[in-house]
Amino acid sequence: MSGFAITLIVLAVVAGYLVIVYNRLVSLRNRHANAFSQIDVQLQRRYELIPNLVEVAKEYMKHESETLTAVIAARNNANTAREAASQSPDNAKKVNALATAESQLGSVMGGFNLVMEDYPELKADERMADLHRDLTSTENRVGFARQAYSDAGMVYNTECEKFPNVLVARMCAFQSADLFEVDAIEKRDAVKVSFAKAS
Amino acid sequence: MLAMALLIVGIVAAASLVLGQQFSILVFHGIALWLIGFVWAVSMAGALFTAKQMRAGGGVVARGLGAVQASDRSRHHTENTLLQIVAEVAIASHCARPDVYVLRDESSINSFVVGSLNGDSAIVVTQGALDVLSKDELAALVAHEYAHIANVDVPSNMRLMVALGGLLKLDQLGRLLHSKAPCDAKIHIFKALGFVLRAAGIFGVLCSDLLRLGISRQREFTADEKSVEFLRQAKPLASALYKISQSSDCDLALHTPYAGKIRHLCIHAGNNKSWIGFQSSYHPPIATRINAIDPHFVFLADESGTKLLPAPAVSKINSRSPEPKPTTVFNEATQQDLNDADPYKSMVEEQESANSAGLQPAAIKEIDLSDRAVLMMQDSASSLAAVFALFQPNSDKGRVGYLSAIAFAYNQKFSDSVKHLGSMLAYELAVERMGVLRFASQQLTQKLSPEAKKRVLLNLERLLRAQGLWTLMNYAAVQHLRTELKAEFPLLKNTVAADAPYATQRFLKPYDQMGEEFALLLSLVLESTDLSVQQIDNEYVRLLECYTDLAHPRRTGKESGVTDDLEAAFQLLSMQPHAIRESFVQHCAEICALDNCETGERRSIMQVFSASLGCLGVRNTTVTSWADVSHAA
Numbered sequence: 072m073s074g075f076a077i078t079l080i081v082l083a084v085v086a087g088y089l090v091i092v093y094n095r096l097v098s099l100r101n102r103h104a105n106a107f108s109q110i111d112v113q114l115q116r117r118y119e120l121i122p123n124l125v126e127v128a129k130e131y132m133k134h135e136s137e138t139l140t141a142v143i144a145a146r147n148n149a150n151t152a153r154e155a156a157s158q159s160p161d162n163a164k165k166v167n168a169l170a171t172a173e174s175q176l177g178s179v180m181g182g183f184n185l186v187m188e189d190y191p192e193l194k195a196d197e198r199m200a201d202l203h204r205d206l207t208s209t210e211n212r213v214g215f216a217r218q219a220y221s222d223a224g225m226v227y228n229t230e231c232e233k234f235p236n237v238l239v240a241r242m243c244a245f246q247s248a249d250l251f252e253v254d255a256i257e258k259r260d261a262v263k264v265s266f267a268k269a270s
Numbered sequence: 271m272l273a274m275a276l277l278i279v280g281i282v283a284a285a286s287l288v289l290g291q292q293f294s295i296l297v298f299h300g301i302a303l304w305l306i307g308f309v310w311a312v313s314m315a316g317a318l319f320t321a322k323q324m325r326a327g328g329g330v331v332a333r334g335l336g337a338v339q340a341s342d343r344s345r346h347h348t349e350n351t352l353l354q355i356v357a358e359v360a361i362a363s364h365c366a367r368p369d370v371y372v373l374r375d376e377s378s379i380n381s382f383v384v385g386s387l388n389g390d391s392a393i394v395v396t397q398g399a400l401d402v403l404s405k406d407e408l409a410a411l412v413a414h415e416y417a418h419i420a421n422v423d424v425p426s427n428m429r430l431m432v433a434l435g436g437l438l439k440l441d442q443l444g445r446l447l448h449s450k451a452p453c454d455a456k457i458h459i460f461k462a463l464g465f466v467l468r469a470a471g472i473f474g475v476l477c478s479d480l481l482r483l484g485i486s487r488q489r490e491f492t493a494d495e496k497s498v499e500f501l502r503q504a505k506p507l508a509s510a511l512y513k514i515s516q517s518s519d520c521d522l523a524l525h526t527p528y529a530g531k532i533r534h535l536c537i538h539a540g541n542n543k544s545w546i547g548f549q550s551s552y553h554p555p556i557a558t559r560i561n562a563i564d565p566h567f568v569f570l571a572d573e574s575g576t577k578l579l580p581a582p583a584v585s586k587i588n589s590r591s592p593e594p595k596p597t598t599v600f601n602e603a604t605q606q607d608l609n610d611a612d613p614y615k616s617m618v619e620e621q622e623s624a625n626s627a628g629l630q631p632a633a634i635k636e637i638d639l640s641d642r643a644v645l646m647m648q649d650s651a652s653s654l655a656a657v658f659a660l661f662q663p664n665s666d667k668g669r670v671g672y673l674s675a676i677a678f679a680y681n682q683k684f685s686d687s688v689k690h691l692g693s694m695l696a697y698e699l700a701v702e703r704m705g706v707l708r709f710a711s712q713q714l715t716q717k718l719s720p721e722a723k724k725r726v727l728l729n730l731e732r733l734l735r736a737q738g739l740w741t742l743m744n745y746a747a748v749q750h751l752r753t754e755l756k757a758e759f760p761l762l763k764n765t766v767a768a769d770a771p772y773a774t775q776r777f778l779k780p781y782d783q784m785g786e787e788f789a790l791l792l793s794l795v796l797e798s799t800d801l802s803v804q805q806i807d808n809e810y811v812r813l814l815e816c817y818t819d820l821a822h823p824r825r826t827g828k829e830s831g832v833t834d835d836l837e838a839a840f841q842l843l844s845m846q847p848h849a850i851r852e853s854f855v856q857h858c859a860e861i862c863a864l865d866n867c868e869t870g871e872r873r874s875i876m877q878v879f880s881a882s883l884g885c886l887g888v889r890n891t892t893v894t895s896w897a898d899v900s901h902a903a
Contacts (some may be wrong), residue, residue, distance in 0.1 A: 100578040102364075109361055219503065234500035 099227040104160065105247050106220035111157040113213040114173075118153065120209060121146045121180075127220045128183075129195040137240050138179075138186050143180040148172045224248040280668075283336040295666035308463070309440065309470045316439025328385035329369045335384070335532065337371035338393045348400040355409045356393060362500045363416040368393050373524070373585055379403065379514045382535035384416040385424040392578055396524070401511055402517070410497060412508035414537055417496035427535055428486075434478050441471030476535055479716050482534040490537075490553045495561050504564035512567070512665055514538045518618055639705030643698040647706075652691065652842040653713035654726070655684065657751065659692035661734055667753065672737050679733060704877040707747065711754035723755045740833050743875050745840060750882035784846070787839035788854070789814055789822035794836065795858045797827055797829030800874075844883055844899045855880040 125139050132139060152172035156165045193199055228247045231240040239245070275815070324331055329339065353370055360367040368383070369392040376396035385391035393415045395408075403455065418424060444467030447460045452864045498504045524536065533539045539553040553559075560567050647653045662672050669692075677685035684782040692699065699704055718726065731748055734740050791815055796806045825832060843851060858879065862872050 113361070204350070204354070208358060211354075212361050213357045215358055219361060219364060 078241065082240060088129060089239055092236050093243060095234065096227075096230060096240060096243075096245050099223070099230055100245065100248075103220070103223040103227045105224040106216065107160045108157070109216040110213065111153065112219055113209060113216050114153050115150075116215065117148045117206065117209045118146055120206050121176075124199070124206065127198050128187065128190075128193060131190045131196070132186065135186050138183055141179050142176075145172070145176040149176045158162050271524070273813030276434060279873060290491055305466060306814050309467065309620045312440050312443055313436040313470075313474070317432050317436030320435025324386050324432065325385065327369075327390040328383070329371070329426075331384040331386075331393050332369070332371040332392045335394070336375070337392075340370040340372050342397075349350035351405060352395060352400060352408065355405065355412050359409060359413050359416050359500060363413065363420055364417055365419050368419065369713075372397060376523055379517050379714075380536045380538050381415055382532060382537065383412045383417075383418050384532070384535065385428060391419050392423050396740040398517070400653055402513055403693065404506075406503075406506035407513065410510050411537060413497035413500045414493050414507065416500060417493035418489070420496060421492060422487070423493070426485070428476065430482060430534070431532070434475065437471050437474035437478060439471075440467050441472065442817065444471055462553060480679055486534045487554050488541070490559065491562060493662075494559055498563055499522070500604070505567065508560045508564040508567040511538075511556050511560050542889060562573060563785070639702055639709050643695050643702070644709065646691065646694060646806075647709055647713060650714055650717045651684075651687065652708040655687040655691045656695065656699070656731075657710045657714075658688045658730065659695065660706060660710075660747065661730070662692050663737070663739060667740075668737070672733075672739070675737055676735055679729065689790055701874050703747070703874040704881060707751060707878060708754060711751055715755050717855055718755070727752055729753070735833065739834075741798060741827060742791065742836060742840075743798055743879055744835060745833075746882040747875075749840065749844070750878055753882070753884075784842065784850075785814070785822055787842050790832070790835055790839045791823050791843065791854070792857075792861075793797075793825040794827055796824075799862055813861065816853075816857065848884070851883045852885050855883055855885045 079083055121142065128135075129139060147170040149169070152165070152169040156162070156169040159165055187193055230236055231245050231247050323334060333339075340352055342350045342353050349372060352372070356370050357367060368385075371392055371394045373394060373396045377398045378396055379398045381393065381395040381399055383391050391413060395411065399408065399411060418427075444464045445462030447467065448694055450460050451465075494507060495509055501507075524532070528812050538556065643656075646658050658676060662669050673685045673689050676688055695706070712725070714726075729750065730751075731740075734744055734748070792810060796810055799806075802808065807824065814822065825835075843854065855876075859876050860877055
């Protein structure tokens with residue numbers, strides 16, 4: 072067998088290996104992107120629940136229109152930020168804006184919960200209890216989605232930095248995932264809808 | 271495959287033996303081949319039948335096992351919570367959300383995942399788990415099942431189930447053929463075939479059991495680990511496993527008739543004794559699993575959100591860490607020790623609390639007990655052994671009988687422990703009875719449940735009665751133990767509860783009407799001394815005059831039915847005003863001093879006796895000898 076044939080076989084094996092590595096990196100990158108969309112989905116779910124919550128609260132909190140308006144405004148603000156961030160998840164500025172909006176919504180919701188303490192009938196309302204359960208569950212889901220996003224980013228980055236994957240990553244312009252968006256989101260207080268008395 | 275190959279060789283060998291032909295692995299005779307073909311065909315048909323059932327998906331398999339799909343519209347709101355949890359963990363585990371089913375008639379705490387061979391899964395949770403576990407624990411349980419899905423355990427588990435289905439069909443057909451054979455026919459083709467099929471089925475099931483044993487043990491560890499990874503916390507899973515181990519039916523995986531088929535899938539496979547007699551479990555012991563995921567696991571009984579168990583049957587826990595909160599630490603090694611050493615393993619509930627986490631310095635100061643004894647009575651098992659050793663008779667013969675009675679009533683190990691403590695703490699048991707009794711009861715009082723305390727006392731009482739050791743002093747010591755353990759007199763407790771304002775009055779007999787009781791107690795106290803019969807008679811008459819003008823005949827402990835009278839008399843006395851009790855105790859001390867052998871041992875017994883009557887202690891008697899008394903009289 073001539074040397075040319077051997078070289079050809081070696082090149083074919085190397086090319087095959089590079090293709091496998093490339094495919095793996097692509098699937099991990101997509102998984103990472105999908106993980107962000109999971110956070111997005113859960114945030115959206117939460118923002119859809121908040122107006123329902125306010126609707127129910129309106130029936131009981133007739134003299135608290137200021138608080139309710141603030142909740143709705145903060146929710147709308149956060150939702151807009153979410154839409155902007157989901158369109159370009161790589162844009163750090165937009166993700167940071169979402170984190171800030173989330174933080175504001177969190178503090179407004181905290182105030183809402185405090186006010187709600189004065190309305191025992193509202194707390195006893197079955198619809199309110201259901202909404203509260205849903206909101207708590209959504210909170211958990213957002214948490215898990217963030218965790219999954221963080222995991223996916225870490226796995227993707229590790230794979231990109233491994234040798235010889237790093238060669239493929241550089242060659243094909245695989246950029247390492249930035250985890251700073253998650254860090255920014257983590258910094259804000261989670262919206263806590265709690266019927267327990269604030270201590 | 272190896273099992274099936276062995277099976278084939280076995281059938282060939284058996285067939286050759288029956289036909290009287292020479293057996294060879296290489297050359298199969300016609301009839302053996304037919305038999306092999308038949309067994310193979312039945313097994314394959316059974317497996318295909320099971321596989322067809324499974325192909326429909328996890329939901330169909332779950333329904334086949336009697337489960338009902340969980341619904342958010344269900345009147346059971348726990349199912350709604352379960353659905354939410356399943357949706358939450360699906361995100362954490364990157365898995366598609368499976369169908370969720372509930373075994374509503376199942377009271378045990380368990381869960382498992384079933385699916386088709388192509389991975390269409392369904393999570394099944396028992397109603398017991400929904401009722402008992404908190405939300406976090408339920409999430410841990412669900413995450414464990416997700417871990418099985420993520421680890422691709424489901425298809426291989428299902429393959430095992432398919433193979434098992436085929437083998438069980440062999441057994442079923444064997445039974446059917448056996449029953450169809452005429453009863454009078456000794457050798458019948460149906461009988462022979464049925465026998466072969468059943469033998470093949472049982473052998474196959476055994477092999478598959480071994481296979482399941484090998485596979486699922488490691489898988490459980492991996493799934494536990496992954497579950498913790500999903501939820502980022504180990505405690506809920508450890509707590510859920512702990513609750514499973516505490517449930518009254520933890521030996522059973524499930525109550526459903528299909529339990530045998532799916533036990534290896536469950537989070538807790540139960541413990542069963544297989545038909546060949548060895549203890550087999552598909553999963554590692556729960557304590558090992560808890561230790562693997564959280565070596566420092568501490569069960570907080572009052573943890574918020576933790577529901578109470580309906581009836582914890584067995585608590586086999588030992589303390590390990592000096593946590594400041596009410597805690598119970600699960601540790602396999604110490605658990606084993608306790609189970610071996612403690613006959614009351616079914617009743618000892620070591621609910622470690624701040625007071626029992628270590629020694630109690632304040633309490634120890636009050637107790638006059640040597641350091642050696644304190645060190646040897648560190649746990650409930652040794653404290654219990656010390657209590658039993660306290661009552662062992664002095665004579666060698668009596669001691670042997672007493673120890674063998676303990677061995678018979680409980681176990682040899684506990685009897686050995688009593689013997690060991692009896693010899694090691696001989697001095698303390700004789701001279702520091704009060705200290706031993708108090709320290710042991712302090713150790714036991716927080717670790718035994720009220721029911722367990724009653725049982726301990728009842729068992730001790732029965733043992734002493736059966737051994738003829740139910741003397742006044744032993745009776746008093748048991749009563750004192752009862753008081754120390756805060757287990758009230760059964761008789762008085764009931765009466766006092768019934769009509770509290772009048773009970774005390776009714777039991778308060780006028781001083782002069784208590785002659786009979788005093789007479790009996792005096793007789794027994796006198797008997798316990800080493801005085802001669804003449805001296806006892808004299809002393810009896812002299813002391814009885816202090817209590818009553820009426821002459822009551824002296825009684826002995828050998829009379830039949832005297833023990834019942836003794837109990838009544840003692841209880842009556844213990845209800846009397848303090849002054850009466852005090853004077854009685856003082857008289858008893860005098861009596862003991864009379865025989866001129868007021869040893870430390872005797873004084874120790876009297877201490878317990880006076881304490882049992884709620885008196886502080888025995889004052890120093892001025893009487894020094896019998897001669898002095900006679901002279902004074």
